Amino acid sequence: MSKLWRGYVAAIEAFCFAGIAVILIVGVLQVIFRYALGNSLYWSEELLRYLMLWVVACGAGISYTRGQFLGMRMLVEKLPHPLRRAANVISAVLILVFLAVVIGYGFTFAWGTRLQTAVALGISMFWVHLSVVVAAALVALHVFLNDLLGVARDPHSTEHPMGAEEAL
Numbered sequence: 001m002s003k004l005w006r007g008y009v010a011a012i013e014a015f016c017f018a019g020i021a022v023i024l025i026v027g028v029l030q031v032i033f034r035y036a037l038g039n040s041l042y043w044s045e046e047l048l049r050y051l052m053l054w055v056v057a058c059g060a061g062i063s064y065t066r067g068q069f070l071g072m073r074m075l076v077e078k079l080p081h082p083l084r085r086a087a088n089v090i091s092a093v094l095i096l097v098f099l100a101v102v103i104g105y106g107f108t109f110a111w112g113t114r115l116q117t118a119v120a121l122g123i124s125m126f127w128v129h130l131s132v133v134v135a136a137a138l139v140a141l142h143v144f145l146n147d148l149l150g151v152a153r154d155p156h157s158t159e160h161p162m163g164a165e166e167a168l
Contacts, residue, residue, distance in 0.1 A: 005151075012058050012138075019055035023048055043120040050118070050128050057135035061142035092147035099143070102136040 030044040063069060076087050110129035117124055145151050 009062060012062055016055050016059045019051050019058075023051055023055070046118050046120040050121070050131075053128065053131040054134075057131040058138065060135050061138035064139055064142045065146050088147060092143050095143050095147075096140055099136045099140040103133050103140070106130075106132040106136060 026041070026044050026047055030041050030048075034040050076084055076091075079087060106129070110126050110133060113129050114124055114126035118128065
């Protein structure tokens with residue numbers, strides 16, 4: 001699993017870095033074209049917006065596993081170990097239920113917009129709105145593997161929702 005997991009993380013990170021690089025290049029080109037050449041890249045704003053959605057959608061799960069999401073854990077950390085473990089499991093289950101609802105409604109919404117197209121890029125809005133479903137599914141994967149099974153922990157992270165000793 002660890003080799004597969006490292007490959008998954010590397011692929012997501014590569015996509016995110018490439019996406020940010022494209023965002024930077026297209027953003028700089030848009031400024032050059034608009035202010036230096038007096039001509040606008042009419043498609044650049046849509047591309048930047050939609051690519052940013054996909055970068056965030058794909059990177060959100062890894063950010064969760066690395067402990068980079070905001071959490072208020074002060075009271076939970078003061079609980080005795082069995083109660084802290086119970087609170088962490090309940091929290092993970094509630095997060096998974098919420099994400100399942102987001103996936104269901106998100107896909108329904110995305111499918112409902114499949115016949116609409118982006119004005120400048122001409123792509124189906126289904127692909128844009130599908131980013132919400134992908135983000136929720138990837139975060140759910142990370143919550144399940146990290147919080148419930150304890151198999152997707154990032155060894156470089158200093159903060160975990162549950163300590164390593166608390167994994168099932």
